[in-house]
Amino acid sequence: MTDSDGDDGLREAAQPGAGEVTATVIVDAPAERVFAALLAWERQSDWIPFTRVRVVAGDGREGSLVEAVTMLGPAELRDEMRVVRVDEPYEIGVVHCGRLLRGPGVLRCTPLARDRTQVVWHEWFHVPGGPVGRVTWPVLWPGSKFGLTQALRRFGRLVEQGRLP
Helix, strand or coil, X not given: CCHHHCHHHHHHHCCCCCEEEEEEXXXXXXXXXXXXXXXXXXXXXXXXXXXXXXXXXXXXXXXXEEEEEEEECCEEEEEEEEEEEEEXXXXXXXXXXXXXXXXXXXXXXXXXXXXXXXXXXXXXXXXXXXXXXXXXXXXXXXXXXXXXXXXXXXXXXXXXCCXXX
16 A cells, blocks of 8 residues: 555645546446446456556455556556445545555546436546646647547446457
């Protein structure tokens, strides 16, 4: 666990940052099934490229600490998330509380007609690097949105095929 796991650190990390990214997908499956697939943290490795996810503490629900490690060649990005809200089958709230990635995030499931579900993944990252980071964010944002959208589309296909959760 990081130093930021204390109440003050988590409260600070929970404040929305300047780096905002959203992805949306419609999944041809009921909200309960889609939600269960989102809550299957370790299975995120199946739909987020180059990433391994595990529950470090807890049962994956509220209060749990989840770690996602993305490796691309020799580069490693560690993302620690505290699960702060589970409103089944509608919403999972997390706070990224690691050293580099910080800020709140939410996964929302909205039931639609004919057993379809809209999934919205929204993140508000604190942009590291002060003023330089805030200037570079608009350049990085399109890649972040593209990657998030592609991962969510892959997630939707796996749920529709019955391969998740």
